Amino acid sequence: MKEPEDKKLDESLTEADKEEGTTEAKEESAETAETALDDDVSDKDESDEDERRESEELPDAVLADHAGQEPQAPNKPNRLAAVWMGVSFVLLVLLIVIAVTGPLGGKASNEVVAVVNGEEITKNDLYNTLVDAGGKQTLDSLITEKLLSQEMAKAGLAVTDADIDQEWQKLEEQYGSKEQLLSIVEQNGMTEDILRKQIHHQIELRKLLAPTVEVTEDKIKEYYEQNKEYMGTPEQVRASHILVATEKEAEEILAELKQGADFATLAKEKSTDPGSKENGGDLNFFGRGAMMPEFEEAAFALKKDELSDIVKTTYGFHIIKVTDRKEAVSPSYEEKKDELKEQLVNNEVYTKSTTWLQELRDKSTIDNKLNPEQPSTQGQPAEGSNKDEAANSGKNK
Structure with a gap:
């Protein structure tokens, strides 16, 4: 039946979804991204409204090819679309900012990029607008990515191309084909490279947190009994x-x-x-x-x-x-045991990730120069913000 495939997709995405939700939800300007992420972390029993909204996001490719066949979605893959819409917004802003400033991080210039009725728009105007529109949450995501890579290095861990390819293959199986997966990705303004980058961060979270998760035999058996009706192959x-x-x-x-x-x-x-x-x-x-x-x-x-x-x-x-x-086939517990254990571990990683990421940020030294009002870690004010304000306040007294 369809539900196990939905679960595979959930587990394949949850870690990075959670990470993005942790960073992006802090910015009021990222309302679209927050809405998409909130949808993803909701209960698995989706409401009728969720079903209606999600079905509208499906591409024409999932409609029936044959007369007599009802239009249908391949196991609700649009959960991916909803989640990555928020991610793609952040990354799109980042890519445009890079295009404006140059790959080496040079400052924007007064080079004219457009002229409207004789009035010029410069690269500097464009850069500042992009930063105001999404630069803060984009930088926040980059900070989290940097923290993850540092923790991986400390632990002597690495994400290989084979790791990413394995997760990508799971998504292709969920969607039915690479072409159908890429159709959803492209619909939401993304590329294969951007999605692979996000998968990379999902795997980092899993490798860092999975060793802290313990799943007992009793827990696996309980999960099997609760979900076995969804695990078989129907007639x-x-x-x-x-x-x-x-x-x-x-x-x-x-x-x-x-x-x-x-x-x-x-x-x-x-x-x-x-x-x-x-x-x-x-x-x-x-x-x-x-x-x-x-x-x-x-x-x-x-x-x-x-x-x-x-x-x-x-x-x-x-x-x-x-x-x-x-004929219908129902797999035994032994046949599904390893797969179910992996799912349960992924669920626990997902549950822990928000708190773990916040604790990681709290114990790190972060000087956010783009958002000086955001306090730095360990209760210290960020450079050029609260500390300067306090000093000025003292002078005025």
Whole structure:
């Protein structure tokens, strides 16, 4: 069923989501990012409003390719889209600032970047606007990234390309293909490189915090019992169909099939479904809930190699042939034990990450020159801010 795949995605994303939520939520100007992150850390039982909002974010690519198939999302992948919209906003500001100031961090200049009715807009104007719009939360994210990399070095740990590729593969499996994953990513103004960078930070959090997590055998068994109904593979059928516009056409084709005509050949010649006719009408395997109710009922009632009667749906008139079947399979505890342990560890890492990151910031020496009003660590005022204000206050008394 679908829920275990949702959980895989949750665990694959949670660490970096939490980290971004910790840093970005501090800035009032990052309201869009905060909203997206709040959605991600909500309870797993999503409301109807969440379902409606998320479905609107899905790309056209997830809509049904075949007549008779209902539009559906591949295991709610838009959770990724919602989360990374906030992340991409921060990174987009960062990338634009870099483009304006140069990769070596040089200051913006008075070079003219636009002229409006004779009035100039300079690089300096653009830079200051970008910093005001999102520079503070972008810098806050970079500070957290730097702290993570320092902790990794202290622990003698590293994130390898293989680590990132493994997590990327999980996302591709969740979305069905690399192309579909990248479609969601691009819809939200991101790139593959940006997403891989965020995966890198997720893995850093997991490597740093996982050794502090203990998951008992009893806890794993309890988790299995609570979720085993979602872990199996449901019954599936593989079917081919021929779709035509009128019942008379369908009757004529059905008569030919009963006289021994080849189903695939007739599908290529006469079916009006562009998504399947070139494959001889083949729709591949599908489970319950994937097709129109009338189509599904007829298909699951057929035995292998059996023809249906004429089936009417809103798309027209179908003749269905089941070519294969897969019975439902429920995995045993031993088969799922290692995977469930990993999920539980990831859940604990996610739970701990907010407090751990805040404690890490508190014990570090951070001088934020872009946001001097933000107090530095260990109760000391940031350079050029509260300390200077206190001094000036004393002089005025």
